[in-house]
Structure formats: C-alpha cells, structure tokens
Amino acid sequence: MVPAPSGSSIRCAGIEEIAPGSIAVAIYGSTAAGTFDEQSDIDILVIGDPFVASVLRNHVLVAGAAL
Structure with missing residues (x-):
C-alpha cells in the first residue's frame, strides 16, 4: 500500500490553489483515509x-462528526 500524503505534501502539490477564493478545500475518501492505491x-x-460557510460557522451538532 502507498503511504498517505501528509497535509504539507498536499499543500505543496497545489491542491489548495484549485479553487482560489473558496471557503474550504478538503481531501476525503481513500486518500484521506490512507487506503488509496495506484x-x-x-x-x-x-x-x-x-450560505454554506454560514451554516458551517453557525451550526449545532446533533449527531455525527464535528464540522
């Protein structure tokens, strides 16, 4: 299995620059979990x-993972 990239290597790869002016850019799935392959x-x-940003800032978590 290939090791998962670190946050700093992802930033160095330019992923943060995919959507300049965005509120957030996140990696999820097998890459984030470290279970990806070739x-x-x-x-x-x-x-x-x-609007989404306001929801993320002003929410009450009822169940699940914190945003």
Whole structure:
C-alpha cells in the first residue's frame, strides 16, 4: 500500500490553489483515509458558497462528526 500524503505534501502539490477564493478545500475518501492505491482517484470537496460557510460557522451538532 502507498503511504498517505501528509497535509504539507498536499499543500505543496497545489491542491489548495484549485479553487482560489473558496471557503474550504478538503481531501476525503481513500486518500484521506490512507487506503488509496495506484488506481485510486482523489476526492476533493470545495466549499465556496457564502450560505454554506454560514451554516458551517453557525451550526449545532446533533449527531455525527464535528464540522
């Protein structure tokens, strides 16, 4: 299995620059979990909507993982 890239190597690869002006850029899926291989894709979540940002800032977590 290929080792998962660190946060700093992801930043050095330019992933943060995919959507300049976005509120957040996140890697998820097998790359984030460290279970990816040579045939895996890279799952990227880009949040750029001001409404979504307000929800993320002003939410009450009822269940699940913290945002």
